[in-house]
Amino acid sequence: MAKNITIFTTNTCGYCHMVKKYLGAKGMTWDEVNLDEQPHRQAEALQLSGAMTVPVTVVTKDDDSQEVIVGYNLAKLAPAVA
Amino acid sequence: MTDVSNPVQAKHDVLIVGAGPAALTAAIYTTREDIETVLYERGVVGGLAAITDMIDNYPGFEDGIEGLKLAESLRKQAERFGAVIELGEVTAIHDEGEYKRLETTDGDKYARAVLIATGSDYKKIGVPGEETYYGRGVHYCATCDGAFYRDKTLVVVGGGNSAIQEAIFLTRFTTHIDLLVRSTIKASDVLQKDLQELVAAGKITVHLNTTTDEIVGKDKFVTSVKATKDGSPAEFTVDGVFVFVGLDPNSIFLKPTPIRLDEIGFVLTDQNLMTSMNGVFAAGDIRSGATMQIASAAGEGATAALKIREYLEGRKHPVQN
Numbered sequence: 001m002a003k004n005i006t007i008f009t010t011n012t013c014g015y016c017h018m019v020k021k022y023l024g025a026k027g028m029t030w031d032e033v034n035l036d037e038q039p040h041r042q043a044e045a046l047q048l049s050g051a052m053t054v055p056v057t058v059v060t061k062d063d064d065s066q067e068v069i070v071g072y073n074l075a076k077l078a079p080a081v082a
Numbered sequence: 083m084t085d086v087s088n089p090v091q092a093k094h095d096v097l098i099v100g101a102g103p104a105a106l107t108a109a110i111y112t113t114r115e116d117i118e119t120v121l122y123e124r125g126v127v128g129g130l131a132a133i134t135d136m137i138d139n140y141p142g143f144e145d146g147i148e149g150l151k152l153a154e155s156l157r158k159q160a161e162r163f164g165a166v167i168e169l170g171e172v173t174a175i176h177d178e179g180e181y182k183r184l185e186t187t188d189g190d191k192y193a194r195a196v197l198i199a200t201g202s203d204y205k206k207i208g209v210p211g212e213e214t215y216y217g218r219g220v221h222y223c224a225t226c227d228g229a230f231y232r233d234k235t236l237v238v239v240g241g242g243n244s245a246i247q248e249a250i251f252l253t254r255f256t257t258h259i260d261l262l263v264r265s266t267i268k269a270s271d272v273l274q275k276d277l278q279e280l281v282a283a284g285k286i287t288v289h290l291n292t293t294t295d296e297i298v299g300k301d302k303f304v305t306s307v308k309a310t311k312d313g314s315p316a317e318f319t320v321d322g323v324f325v326f327v328g329l330d331p332n333s334i335f336l337k338p339t340p341i342r343l344d345e346i347g348f349v350l351t352d353q354n355l356m357t358s359m360n361g362v363f364a365a366g367d368i369r370s371g372a373t374m375q376i377a378s379a380a381g382e383g384a385t386a387a388l389k390i391r392e393y394l395e396g397r398k399h400p401v402q403n
Contacts, residue, residue, distance in 0.1 A: 012225035014132035014150050021127070022169060035229050042230060050302075051217035052230035052322070070217065072126065074169060074187075 001062055002081045005030035008045040008056040012036075015072035016055040022074065028081060030057075094120050096390060097184060097193035099172045100332075102129025103376050104366025105199035106156040106165075107383030108390070113163035115391060120193075121160075122186060124171035128153020129201045130329075130367075131376050133223050134244075135251040138272065140376050149225070152376075173335050177359050195390045198336070198349055198357065198364040199383065202329035202374070207239060211297030211304075212325070219304025219322045220297055224248035227324075231255045234321035237307045239294050241267040245326035246277050252324065253285045260318045262292045262309055264327075292316065297323055331368050344370040354389045355382065363390055 005023065007030050009016035023030055033041050035054060049056040049070045057069040059080045067080045096112050098105045101123035112119045126132045134149035143152075157167065174185040181192040204222040206212055212220055221227040228251065236256050238249040241263035249259055250273070267274060267288070280286045289311055296308040298317075307318045331347040342350045342358040348370035355363045365382035367374050372382070 010226065010229045012135060012148070012150065012228075013223075014126045014128060014153065015223070015226055017132070017150060017154075018126050018169075025169075039229070039232060046230070052219065053217050053221065053223075053227045054229070055226075074124070074171075 002028070002059045003062050003064070004060040005081065006033060006058045006060075007031070008033045008035060008041070008048075008054050008058075010034065010036050010054050013054050018072045019055045019057055019077065022072075022077065023081065026081065092120075093181065093192040094118055095193065095394065096120070096195050096197065097122065097182075097191055098197040098199055099175075099184075100129065100199035100201055100366075100368070101127045101157070101167050102199060102201045102366060102379065103131055103152075103156060104201070104379040104383035104386070105129075105197065106153075106160045107380040108197050108199065108365060108387040109160040109165035109383075110156075110163060111384050111387030112390065113160065113165045117391060117394065119165050120191075121165060121167045122170055122172050122184075122191075123167060124169075126153070127157050127167060130203070133225050135225050135247065137376060139270075140380075171335075175336070175339050175341065175359065175362060177340070177361070182359070182361060194361065195393055196362045197383075197386050197390065198333075198341075198362065198368055199366045199379075199386075200332035200335075201367040201379075202331050204244070204326060205328040205330045207294055207325055207327055209294055209296055211299060215297055215299050215302075215304050215323075218302055219299060221322065221324050222326070224251050224324055228252050228255050231322055233257055235259070235319070237262055237294075237318050237320045237323045238326065239323065240326035240328075241265070241269065241290075242326065242328070243269045243273060245269070246273040248324060248326055249286060250276055250280060253280055256285075258284070259286045260307075260320065261286055261288045262294050262307070262318075263288065263290050264293055266290055289316070294323075329367065329374060333368060346370075348372070354392075355386045356389065356393070361393060363393075 059067045069076045095118040098121040101121045131149045132153035138146040170187040176183040184191045246269035292311040298306045309316045333347045349364040365386040366379035
């Protein structure tokens with residue numbers, strides 16, 4: 001199980017919308033970091049993902065290990081939050 | 083054969099592969115006629131429209147509409163009539179008579195009629211550095227990744243509607259954009275007028291007759307783009323590159339099937355939008371001959387839905403050879 005989920009997004013990003021839609025359909029909650037509203041956190045997203053893109057989804061597991069999913073990638077997102 | 087006792091092997095009246103404007107419009111039409119319909123989407127509901135900043139030429143929106151908003155409205159409208167959107171990928175289609183069997187990431191699904199509406203994705207240029215720096219300076223989605231280029235410089239590659247539209251969008255972040263156009267600009271007059279205003283303001287410089295040769299980087303990030311302008315080498319020092327040079331069909335999953343594709347990979351259909359597999363239709367950007375317009379895709383979706391209804395009612399459609 002995921003202990004905490006954080007998604008880095010922007011206002012116009014369709015793929016970000018899909019990640020939230022998927023997690024919402026699974027009854028999950030998440031913290032959102034909107035980089036349009038908090039541009040100072042871009043470096044954090046970049047450091048976590050290694051890429052200049054959103055969405056970046058950070059899944060913190062029960063053992064406090066983290067899994068970072070770049071983009072809307074169901075093949076990685078689904079098992080990470082299962 | 084269909085095992086109806088197996089819940090994984092769901093049977094549907096209509097299964098639509100994709101959930102872009104053609105697919106969602108078709109679903110609005112089928113579900114309003116009580117034809118049970120499921121859509122299967124591997125990416126974004128709304129397709130490329132959902133990741134387009136602003137759509138100015140979709141009828142009914144005099145001031146234009148944000149792509150994501152249009153996609154959401156289409157989704158809600160289809161769901162209001164009972165369409166079900168499942169997130170997953172169709173990997174193969176088999177003709178097993180009355181029902182088509184679709185291999186998906188959630189197991190086999192069965193449908194009496196299938197609509198292929200998988201659309202297309204932005205094409206890659208195919209130059210050195212493009213793959214190496216993907217996501218770290220090379221991008222294909224301005225609405226997703228543009229925010230990372232506040233107060234930075236960019237190259238945008240392309241001269242069609244998408245390239246100009248997205249370059250205009252990116253100016254809200256960047257200090258300057260070099261627009262590299264292989265031949266001449268082919269965007270609409272309205273977009274070209276907006277472009278000229280940004281050129282006059284010094285936000286965009288247009289380079290015609292310019293081919294992109296290499297994307298150069300250092301320490302994992304893009305530093306410049308090498309090009310050939312009017313036959314002479316040129317180099318643009320920038321922080322990133324956005325590529326909009328046309329569309330590739332999302333039809334790889336159809337290549338092992340008997341469904342006929344054109345030489346590029348778009349799906350061939352007859353006058354009823356039926357493919358060479360009986361009961362399997364195609365509409366929108368994936369269809370050979372499509373005009374790659376959202377309004378056209380919606381229209382084709384409606385047409386396909388009506389043809390599917392005729393097919394399900396047992397009216398004969400000639401299958402092309």
